[in-house]
Amino acid sequence: MVLDLMLIGLAIAVFPLSVTAFVLVLSVRGGTWKGLAFIVSWLACFVVVLGAVLLSTGGEPPAPRSPPSTAASAVKLAVGVGLLSYGLHRHRRGPRRRTSSGGGMMTRLDRLSAWTAAGLAPLLQPWGLVAAGAATVVGADLSDSSSYVALVAYCVLATSSLLAMEVYTLLAPDTARTRLGGLRTWLEAHQERALVAVTLAAGLFLVGRGIAQLTS
Template structure:
């Protein structure tokens, strides 16, 4: 379980779209606080998924070969196959030349949500409505939280949920593994937030440059992450189902 969780968490933290959205959020007025809201909403999603799974299993893994255990492995297999097909689909679009102009819904939202956009000087604008940053502060924080939920790679989070089915909460090491999963899955965002806190001006400029670089290479990263994780989950699930 631990190895699977760490691999899934690594894929989540390397997934480019959340970091691209986060870089946009922290580049606006009060970006540090909006970034914190983004991270808290992101973590809340992960914790909520884990809590739901543990509530369903009562903190005990299903017995081997039992219907719940087989159903969990079948779900993980389906997710793995889905990730492989999604990665192949992205690769086919990229090779056809369609992927660079095919912005995902999450990336489009990150670039078009008016509440989290800023003006050329980094201050929040009303997008032509004349609103000040103070008038729109509350909405901006809610938009940051909603964006964090939107750009979650939910397929990978679902893979993590099927892995948490194997968690045994009677063992203290399980809580360490679950905490490590949440920490690693959020590592890139946490590192960017700390960078913003300690070097705001330099960090904002570099994060925006990073966002531009990621926008050019996001498709390749998504293809690699989906194929590698999908193949691992598929092979592991097939082995467990047939052994």
């Protein structure tokens, strides 16, 4: 369970669409407070999802080949297939041309409130990967303290990229503004390839794990 959670958390942390959106939130007026609201809402989603899974299992892992165990493995396999299909579709389609409406977009984002930023966080989470994480948490055993450590580490790792940018902006706002601007430019130029790479890698891993668990 631990390895699966760490790899899924890493994939969530570097998911290009979420990272790009957060960079935009930080770059607007009052971005640090709006970024903090985004992170709090982002983490709250993880807590709600994990809490719902643990309540349904009672904190005890299901027996091997039981219906809950089989369903969790099937979810991983389905998410993996979905990610592979999505990644291949984006790869075949190729990058789309971008319009030069950046100024107007930033003007609209400047009017973004902290509450709206918080509302955006759940919409921008990679829910396929979150679902795969939830399916993995089905195997958590809350009688073992290591499971608590793994769950906390998963949430922190999945949020690590956002936390790092938020802390950097708070500690060195001027430098962070320049560096994050460069990151935004890089993401705009390479987002498509990064998205394809992350989705294909995560998809292959989840398909492999799903098949292995269903056939073991």
